[in-house]
Every structure is written in C-alpha cells, then in structure tokens.
Amino acid sequence: MPKRKYSFFMSAEDHTFVKRSVIYSRMWFTDIGRILCGIIFIGGMVSSPGLHIDAYILPSILIAIFITAFIFAYFNRPKISVDRFMPLPCSAGDFIVYDVAVKNEGRYPVRNVKISEGVLPYGIYDAPDHASYEGFVDWLEPGEIATIKLVIRCKYRDIYDLAYLLVGSSFPSEILRFPVKIPKKDKLIVYPKFITQTDFYVPFKRVYQPGGIAISSNVGDSNEFLNTRDYRKGDRLKDIHWSSYARTGKLIVKEYVDEYFIRIGILLDTEQSSLWQKDAEIFETRISVAAGIADAIAKKDYIIDLFAAGDILHHFQMGRALAHLENLLELLAGIEETKNVNFELLQDHLSPYIKQLSSMIILLGDWDKRRQELCDSIESRGTKIRVLIFRDKPLTIQPDREATVIYTKDKEGLIR
Numbered sequence: 001m002p003k004r005k006y007s008f009f010m011s012a013e014d015h016t017f018v019k020r021s022v023i024y025s026r027m028w029f030t031d032i033g034r035i036l037c038g039i040i041f042i043g044g045m046v047s048s049p050g051l052h053i054d055a056y057i058l059p060s061i062l063i064a065i066f067i068t069a070f071i072f073a074y075f076n077r078p079k080i081s082v083d084r085f086m087p088l089p090c091s092a093g094d095f096i097v098y099d100v101a102v103k104n105e106g107r108y109p110v111r112n113v114k115i116s117e118g119v120l121p122y123g124i125y126d127a128p129d130h131a132s133y134e135g136f137v138d139w140l141e142p143g144e145i146a147t148i149k150l151v152i153r154c155k156y157r158d159i160y161d162l163a164y165l166l167v168g169s170s171f172p173s174e175i176l177r178f179p180v181k182i183p184k185k186d187k188l189i190v191y192p193k194f195i196t197q198t199d200f201y202v203p204f205k206r207v208y209q210p211g212g213i214a215i216s217s218n219v220g221d222s223n224e225f226l227n228t229r230d231y232r233k234g235d236r237l238k239d240i241h242w243s244s245y246a247r248t249g250k251l252i253v254k255e256y257v258d259e260y261f262i263r264i265g266i267l268l269d270t271e272q273s274s275l276w277q278k279d280a281e282i283f284e285t286r287i288s289v290a291a292g293i294a295d296a297i298a299k300k301d302y303i304i305d306l307f308a309a310g311d312i313l314h315h316f317q318m319g320r321a322l323a324h325l326e327n328l329l330e331l332l333a334g335i336e337e338t339k340n341v342n343f344e345l346l347q348d349h350l351s352p353y354i355k356q357l358s359s360m361i362i363l364l365g366d367w368d369k370r371r372q373e374l375c376d377s378i379e380s381r382g383t384k385i386r387v388l389i390f391r392d393k394p395l396t397i398q399p400d401r402e403a404t405v406i407y408t409k410d411k412e413g414l415i416r
Contacts, residue, residue, distance in 0.1 A: 033175035069173035079106035272337035
C-alpha cells in the first residue's frame with residue numbers, strides 16, 4: 001500500500017479526523033437525531049443575536065430531549081458479542097462483503113441495534129451505502145444469534161488489521177445511541193489489482209537443477225525415481241505403482257525428482273524516491289504487472305522465483321505444486337516501498353540463485369548506473385534478462401540495452 005502522505009489537500013475520506021467523525025456520527029445519531037441536531041444548530045444561530053426569550057424555547061426543549069435520550073442510551077447499552085466471518089481476499093478497488101454473527105449475551109432482549117466497523121486503517125473504508133450492507137438488528141432475544149452483512153471498500157492493496165466493532169441501541173428514544181467498542185481482531189488481505197499478461201514474451205533456456213526439486217509435479221524433462229506415496233487426485237495413471245497396490249490395497253504412485261526446469265526469476269525494484277501520489281501510482285503499477293506476469297508464467301508449468309528488492313531481499317518460489325498464486329499475491333500485498341535500494345548488496349544476495357534461473361524479468365523504476373551494473377552482473381553469469389522500466393518522466397540515462405519503458409497511462413494494458 002502507498003505510504004500515507006499527510007497533506008491538507010488529501011481527499012477528505014483519508015483524513016483521520018473526518019473518518020472518525022463520520023463513523024461516530026453515524027453510530028451516535030439516528031437519521032431523526034441528525035435532523036434534530038440540525039434544528040438545534042439553526043435555532044441557536046437564529047436566537048443568539050436576539051434577546052427574545054421565545055427564540056430559545058425550541059433549542060432548549062430539543063437539548064433537554066437529547067440529554068434524556070443520552071441517559072436512556074447509556075443505561076440501555078447492549079451486552080453483545082460479535083464474530084466476523086472473513087471471505088477470501090479481494091483485489092484493490094473492489095468491495096468486500098462479509099457476515100458478522102451478533103449474539104445477545106445479556107439477560108434482556110435488545111432492540112434496534114446498529115453494528116459497524118470502528119475507525120478503519122488508511123486504505124479501506126466503510127461502505128454503508130452499498131446494496132449488500134445490512135448493519136441493523138431489530139430484535140434479539142437473550143442468547144439469540146443473528147447474522148448481518150457489512151461492506152468495506154478496499155482502495156489499496158495491503159494486509160490490514162481490523163481491531164474492533166461498534167455496537168449501539170437506539171431504544172427507546174430512537175434518536176440517540178451510546179456506541180460500545182467491542183474488541184475483535186481479524187486480518188483483511190487485499191491483493192494488488194492485475195491483468196494476466198498472456199502475451200508476455202520471456203526469453204528462457206532449460207537449466208539443470210542439482211538434486212532436483214522433490215516437491216514439484218511430475219512434469220519434467222529428466223525424471224529420477226525418488227519414492228512412493230499415496231495417490232492424490234490429478235496424479236497420472238501411468239505413475240501408479242501396481243505392485244504396491246496389490247500388496248496394500250491402496251493406490252500408490254511413484255514420485256520422481258525432476259532435474260531440468262524452466263525457472264523464471266522476477267526481480268521487483270521497490271525503490272520510490274518520494275511519497276507523492278504520482279510516484280506511488282508508478283510503484284503500484286510495478287507490483288500489478290509483476291502479479292500479472294507471474295500469473296501468466298505459472299499457467300505454463302514453469303517455476304517462478306520472485307525477488308523483491310528493498311531493505312531486505314524477499315524471495316518467494318511458486319509453480320509446479322511448490323506454492324500457489326494466492327501465496328505470491330499475499331506477499332505482494334504486504335510489500336512496502338523503499339526510499340533507497342542498495343543495488344550492490346542486492347547483487348550479493350542474488351548470486352546464489354542466478355545460475356539456477358533460465359531467465360530473469362527485471363521491473364525497475366528508473367534507469368541509472370546502479371541498475372545498469374545490476375543487469376550487467378546478472379547477464380555476465382549467463383542468465384537471459386528482460387528489462388521493464390516504469391516511469392512518468394524521462395529516464396536518468398538512456399539504457400545501453402533493449403528495454404521496455406512503460407508509462408502509468410499504460411498500466412491497465414497488456415505487455416508483449
């Protein structure tokens with residue numbers, strides 16, 4: 001997720017004060033309560049310049065009603081427990097709809113209960129206007145459980161912590177609630193939004209993997225018998241070990257070690273020079289394209305090594321039953337930008353992996369001497385590379401090799 005850049009000119013929904021004010025005003029006041037607050041405000045403005053006692057009657061009566069409603073709401077706080085049922089992760093820009101189980105833990109029925117998320121972290125927002133939003137329970141007997149639906153709009157990718165929910169009852173006044181904070185911690189994972197890069201060209205060669213990769217699927221160019229294991233759905237019939245089946249009565253298959261693979265590396269440059277929105281968009285584009293390329297390559301039964309260069313080198317391997325795309329997307333969801341990447345140290349960290357790669361796709365935020373030396377180092381070891389540069393302004397220096405320059409306006413398209 002883009003790091004938050006505090007500014008007076010940021011959108012209103014991103015200001016913590018505005019976000020907190022909106023949530024708590026919805027929880028404290030019903031629709032009628034908000035109308036009465038408006039009448040008190042207007043009546044106070046009208047009566048303040050004058051000395052006529054009659055002008056103060058209506059605002060005074062309404063204030064007395066609110067004080068009475070507050071007392072009733074305080075002593076009628078619902079004793080409720082809640083439990084979220086989080087769905088599968090969604091992508092940035094989507095809405096996530098999920099169920100919340102509400103149980104009355106008190107000795108008396110509760111009425112007209114509103115349930116809402118508390119103040120959400122930067123990047124996700126409560127969506128009470130969504131068609132699926134159902135944040136009210138009319139009546140709940142002691143021990144009874146009701147299920148409601150809440151909706152969150154997910155603007156940015158990240159792994160978010162949901163800390164608590166707010167619960168309040170408007171009975172008996174129907175103008176005011178006293179919201180109760182109920183701690184309930186859950187994680188919400190928002191994947192980066194991406195398009196599968198189906199036409200993306202990757203230069204590659206098959207590379208010998210010393211010792212093979214035992215946990216990969218049995219689709220390879222040179223198989224050596226490793227052991228036997230129980231049959232799993234999707235295993236090939238020709239791999240069944242019939243003598244073991246005759247002896248045990250269970251389907252047993254032969255497992256192999258594959259020693260020649262197409263193994264593609266994806267190197268993601270996480271350097272971002274500033275926190276301005278434009279630079280953040282470019283960084284998000286790099287992550288989205290990396291996810292789209294990984295999705296396309298994984299469908300070709302290749303092994304993928306993702307390297308995210310930052311303060312530390314994140315390395316993740318997937319493909320051929322090693323891991324799934326969802327695991328890679330979860331890693332990409334949590335990656336943060338880095339102000340300055342040490343490319344010399346990055347070369348040292350990459351050294352043990354480079355010779356085992358068929359090729360490497362390098363996604364950069366600029367082209368300069370540091371990045372040029374990194375590409376030279378990888379190519380000098382015999383690994384084919386393809387360079388993608390994401391930029392919205394001229395490069396620091398012109399590339400000395402073939403490179404694809406992608407501008408932010410092209411982020412929704414396919415790369416060939």
